[in-house]
Structures are given as structure tokens and as C-alpha cells.
Amino acid sequence: MNSIFESLEEELRGAFAACGYDTAGLRVVRSNRPDLCEFQCNYCMQLAKAAHKAPLAIAEEVVEHLTNSRVLAEAGAAAPGFLNFNLHPAFLAERVCRMEKAPDFGFEKVKNPRVMIIDYGGPNVAKPLHVGHLRSAIIGESIKRICRFAGDTVIGDVHLGDWGLQMGLILTELSIRQPSLVYFDADYTGDYPTEPPFTVSDLEEIYPAASARSKEDEDYKKLALAATAELQAGRRGYRALLDHILAVSVADLKKNYERLHVSFDLWLGESDAQVYVPDMVKMLKDEGYAYLSDGAYVVDVSEPEDTKEIPPCIILKSDGSSLYATTDLATLVGRVKDYAPDRVLYVVDKRQEMHFKQVFRTAKKSGIVPKDTELTFLGFGTMNGKDGKPFKTREGGVMRLETLISEINAEMEEKIKSNHEARGEESFDAEEDRKNAQIVALAALKYGDLSNQASKDYIFDMERFMSFEGNTGPYILYTIVRMKSILRKYEEKFGAPDFAQWEMLPAKDPSEKALMVEVSMFSSMMQGAYEELAPHRICAFIYGLSDAFNHFYHSVNILGQEDAKQRQSYLLLLHITMRMLLCCIDLLGFEAPEQM
Numbered sequence: 139m140n141s142i143f144e145s146l147e148e149e150l151r152g153a154f155a156a157c158g159y160d161t162a163g164l165r166v167v168r169s170n171r172p173d174l175c176e177f178q179c180n181y182c183m184q185l186a187k188a189a190h191k192a193p194l195a196i197a198e199e200v201v202e203h204l205t206n207s208r209v210l211a212e213a214g215a216a217a218p219g220f221l222n223f224n225l226h227p228a229f230l231a232e233r234v235c236r237m238e239k240a241p242d243f244g245f246e247k248v249k250n251p252r253v254m255i256i257d258y259g260g261p262n263v264a265k266p267l268h269v270g271h272l273r274s275a276i277i278g279e280s281i282k283r284i285c286r287f288a289g290d291t292v293i294g295d296v297h298l299g300d301w302g303l304q305m306g307l308i309l310t311e312l313s314i315r316q317p318s319l320v321y322f323d324a325d326y327t328g329d330y331p332t333e334p335p336f337t338v339s340d341l342e343e344i345y346p347a348a349s350a351r352s353k354e355d356e357d358y359k360k361l362a363l364a365a366t367a368e369l370q371a372g373r374r375g376y377r378a379l380l381d382h383i384l385a386v387s388v389a390d391l392k393k394n395y396e397r398l399h400v401s402f403d404l405w406l407g408e409s410d411a412q413v414y415v416p417d418m419v420k421m422l423k424d425e426g427y428a429y430l431s432d433g434a435y436v437v438d439v440s441e442p443e444d445t446k447e448i449p450p451c452i453i454l455k456s457d458g459s460s461l462y463a464t465t466d467l468a469t470l471v472g473r474v475k476d477y478a479p480d481r482v483l484y485v486v487d488k489r490q491e492m493h494f495k496q497v498f499r500t501a502k503k504s505g506i507v508p509k510d511t512e513l514t515f516l517g518f519g520t521m522n523g524k525d526g527k528p529f530k531t532r533e534g535g536v537m538r539l540e541t542l543i544s545e546i547n548a549e550m551e552e553k554i555k556s557n558h559e560a561r562g563e564e565s566f567d568a569e570e571d572r573k574n575a576q577i578v579a580l581a582a583l584k585y586g587d588l589s590n591q592a593s594k595d596y597i598f599d600m601e602r603f604m605s606f607e608g609n610t611g612p613y614i615l616y617t618i619v620r621m622k623s624i625l626r627k628y629e630e631k632f633g634a635p636d637f638a639q640w641e642m643l644p645a646k647d648p649s650e651k652a653l654m655v656e657v658s659m660f661s662s663m664m665q666g667a668y669e670e671l672a673p674h675r676i677c678a679f680i681y682g683l684s685d686a687f688n689h690f691y692h693s694v695n696i697l698g699q700e701d702a703k704q705r706q707s708y709l710l711l712l713h714i715t716m717r718m719l720l721c722c723i724d725l726l727g728f729e730a731p732e733q734m
């Protein structure tokens with residue numbers, strides 16, 4: 139189905155052409171003066187010069203040809219040459235009715251679906267998830283869903299950080315604490331135990347301890363670096379310990395991501411790319427891309443057009459160990475081999491932009507990825523506390539994700555309880571409330587993040603995010619819950635609705651028309667959210683849609699409407715609005731409760 143803008147542009151092109159004008163650059167936009175009109179076209183200004191006419195004269199001429207339009211109504215010319223108009227109520231009602239019956243509300247999937255890998259999450263093994271990992275998970279999950287909705291084949295890869303110094307630190311600390319473990323016996327050739335010699339809580343204590351000690355103790359740091367290099371060189375016992383660390387951490391990570399409704403198709407890590415490193419490094423050396431500089435192998439990636447200096451990409455350290463860039467390049471080797479993606483998208487903190495620039499350029503110039511494979515870096519901003527500084531716990535430490543989520547859940551539960559009291563309800567199901575609180579809390583958290591443009595820093599203000607009013611997740615859910623309740627009441631009073639048979643009548647009430655206009659925006663909004671990889675566009679849309687619905691709800695009496703056809707038309711409008719909201723929140727990665 140055409141988007142509403144396409145339909146309007148088609149109609150206007152007819153009128154401009156009838157007056158003898160070229161129509162190539164004609165565009166319609168939402169009006170920036172909604173008090174005056176719904177849509178506008180500024181094309182007359184563009185035409186004026188070539189036509190040797192005043193823009194207003196052109197607009198007046200065109201308006202003449204729009205008097206009997208079945209698509210638009212109340213077209214008028216306004217100084218200095220705007221064309222202002224509204225949608226024809228009958229056309230709009232017919233369009234919304236068709237959208238209600240069409241799959242995906244008439245949104246057309248991409249004509250040439252692409253295979254895309256999304257690299258997001260990026261947790262580091264053996265370190266607990268903290269709020270810094272939250273944005274990647276939330277934004278990446280939503281973009282994955284949006285691109286799938288648009289028709290692409292999307293593969294989500296968590297890309298675990300499991301190959302760097304943090305592994306060497308853990309190995310070193312373990313070897314000091316439990317030197318008799320068979321993994322540390324270099325002469326041992328037998329099988330290793332299947333049970334890990336530690337739990338996830340042990341690991342969570344071991345890593346920070348090791349990291350702190352390495353900062354004070356040079357010799358200890360040297361041991362950790364050596365252990366890292368030995369692990370990467372393939373020392374059996376270390377590799378076996380890595381497998382234990384991975385198994386224990388991944389089980390814990392999965393549990394945590396599940397609570398966030400975030401899931402991955404691939405649980406690969408940096409260590410899985412190691413098999414590609416030797417050949418890749420050899421190729422980079424043999425083909426003359428990599429050369430020795432200060433003992434390390436580097437690839438030049440600067441380009442003449444660069445306005446600021448892009449340092450060479452370091453692909454191998456002097457001790458032969460891999461770096462962050464090495465694993466990212468080797469990971470691309472694996473991805474191209476296994477999936478031949480058209481695009482690889484990285485959802486990572488924007489402070490890593492330089493790293494990705496170096497990696498992308500190295501990959502392109504050396505042919506690690508084919509020329510037409512798109513490598514995209516989607517860098518997100520920092521989550522700040524109310525003081526404008528990176529978010530911390532009250533004590534000033536890094537907030538663990540688990541703690542954060544538990545706190546938010548508890549607060550939301552309190553809030554829901556006090557809502558019962560405010561409504562004078564005496565008996566309520568505590569278990570039900572707990573479940574609903576979790577659903578609403580997750581929406582608050584995710585919407586609070588996603589409603590900001592990803593690249594911007596934002597203030598993490600849970601109090602505001604949890605509010606049931608304003609531009610928040612709970613407000614959207616509250617609107618959906620209201621709709622569900624109206625549907626239930628309708629059913630009690632009039633029996634099961636028969637949406638497939640019902641008709642949408644042209645809007646009479648301005649709030650009803652305004653809601654229909656919002657609904658009609660769906661396809662163009664989705665197209666924008668997909669092309670720009672922008673979940674915030676969906677948030678802005680559903681906020682407007684919810685607002686429009688609530689105005690409609692307050693100005694017409696849906697259930698009390700005497701005329702059955704009118705009542706059904708209202709309910710049909712409610713139904714498409716509700717389904718649209720549900721579809722959108724699913725794309726954002728949360729759901730709605732039955733009650734709140």
C-alpha cells in the first residue's frame with residue numbers, strides 16, 4: 139500500500155501537471171502549523187524562479203485544480219506560497235479501514251531483503267553486566283526487530299569479550315589461589331575435569347581482585363600479560379579453563395539478557411575468531427598491508443581526504459598476542475565465510491568510533507570483506523546520572539544491571555500498589571501485581587533509553603521514566619490497558635466484536651480525525667525508522683498516537699454511542715490503534731500488561 143505521503147504527492151502531481159508544471163521535486167510534509175492544516179507542500183517556492191511567477195500565484199493556480207479531489211480537502215494557498223491542505227475525511231476513513239485489514243498495516247517489506255549481522259551486547263566474560271552494557275542490548279535488540287519487520291534476514295551476535303587481558307588476569311589469580319589445579323600443570327596430557335573449579339560468584343569476585351592487584355603490582359601484571367599470550371598461543375590447560383569460564387558466564391549472561399527480553403542467535407566470542415588469526419595475519423603481511431613498526435605489526439589506514447589523523451591499525455603485538463582490532467578483523471573473516479552478509483552493524487559505545495574506523499578501513503582495503511559489504515558503526519552516547527556525569531550507584535561504584543533491575547521492579551510494584559489504594563480497590567492479587575510491575579518496569583527502562591536519539595548522551599532519570607504521564611513507557615502501556623478495558627466492556631455489553639465486517643465512517647469529531655491522521659502515518663514512520671536505524675522514531679510516533687487516542691477517548695463516548703454503526707466505527711479505530719501500539723512496543727522490545 140502507498141504511504142499517505144505517496145498518495146498525497148500523487149494527487150498534487152496531477153494538479154501541478156494540469157497547470158503545466160514540472161513535478162520532479164514535489165514533496166508533501168506534515169504541517170508545522172497543525173492549527174492551520176494537516177499537511178503542506180512547499181514546492182511552489184521551488185518552482186517560482188524557473189516559472190518567472192510569484193510562488194503564491196502558482197499556489198493559487200494549483201488550488202483551483204484541487205477543488206474536487208477525493209484525497210485532500212480544504213486546500214488553500216498561503217503567503218508566501220505554501221499549499222496547505224487536509225485529508226479528505228472519506229478518503230482517510232477508507233484508508234485506515236484498509237490498513238486495519240492489511241498485513242503489517244499496509245507497510246511494504248523491502249524489495250531486496252539483505253542479510254545483516256548485528257553485533258550488539260558485547261558483554262565481557264567473567265565481569266558482571268553493568269549499566270554500560272544496557273544501551274547496546276536495548277538499542278541492538280530493537281534495531282534487530284525493526285530490520286526483521288522490514289524484511290531483512292537478521293542475525294544477532296552477542297560477540298563476547300573473552301580473549302583479552304581480563305582472561306589472563308583471571309588465569310593468573312586462579313594459579314595463585316589454587317596452584318595445584320591440574321590446569322596449571324604444563325606437563326599434564328590427560329583429560330580435564332568436566333566440572334568447573336569455580337562458580338559465577340567466585341568469578342565475579344576473582345576478576346575485580348585481579349584487576350585491582352595488576353594496577354599496583356607490576357610483576358603480577360607481567361604474569362597476566364604472559365598468561366594472555368599463552369592462552370592465545372593455545373596452551374591446553376588455559377584453553378580448558380577458558381571453556382569453563384565461558385560456560386559459567388554464558389549461563390549467567392543468558393539469564394540476565396532474558397530478563398531484559400534480549401536474545402541472540404549467535405553466542406560467539408572473540409575467542410572463536412582466533413582460528414582465523416594466523417592466516418589473516420599472514421595474508422596482511424604477504425600482501426604488503428601490514429608492516430613492522432616499533433615491534434608491532436600495523437596497517438596504514440589514513441586517507442588523503444581525512445581532516446584529522448587516523449592512526450595505523452595495530453594488528454599484532456610484539457609478543458605475538460592479538461589485540462582488540464585483531465579479533466574484530468578475524469571475526470569479520472568468519473562472518474564473511476559463514477554468512478556472506480550484505481551488511482554488518484555494530485551497536486557499540488560511540489567512544490569506540492576510532493577503533494571501528496580503523497578496523498573497517500583495514501577490512502575493506504585488504505579485501506577481508508568484499509567491496510560492497512556495508513560496515514556500519516552505530517555509536518551510542520553515554521547514560522548519565524542526574525548530575526550529568528556517567529551513571530553510578532549511590533556509593534559511586536559501577537551499578538550492576540541485576541541490582542538496577544531489581545530496584546526498579548520493587549519501586550514499580552510499590553507504585554502499582556498505591557494505584558490500587560488510590561482507586562479504592564481493596565483486594566488485589568499480589569503475585570499478579572509483581573508480574574505486571576516487571577512488565578511495566580522494563581517498558582520504563584527501555585522506553586527511557588530508546589526515546590532518545592541513540593548517538594546522544596542522555597540523563598538516566600528513573601523517576602521520570604516510571605511516571606504514568608508524559609513521554610514515558612508506562613504512559614504508552616497505560617493507554618493500551620485503557621483500550622483493552624474498553625474492548626472487554628464492549629464485549630460484555632454488546633457481544634464479541636466483528637471487526638472484519640465493520641466499516642470505518644468518515645470522522646466527524648476533530649479528535650477522531652486527528653487520531654486517524656496519526657494512524658495513517660505508520661508506513662512512512664516505519665520506513666524512516668528502518669532506513670535511519672532509529673527506534674526513537676517509533677517512540678515519537680507511539681507517543682503522538684497515544685496522545686491522539688486519549689484526546690479521542692475524552693471527547694467521544696465510545697461505548698455510550700447510540701448508533702451501532704458509529705459505535706462500531708469508533709471501536710474499529712480503537713482496535714487498529716491498539717494493534718499498532720502493540721506492534722510498535724514489540725519492535726522496541728517490551729510488552730503490555732492486562733492491568734496496571
Ligand code: ARG
Nearest residue numbers: 257260261262297299466486
Ligand atoms: N566487549 C566490548 C566492550 O565491552 C564491546 C564489543 C563490541 N563489539 C565488537 N565487535 N568490538 O567494550
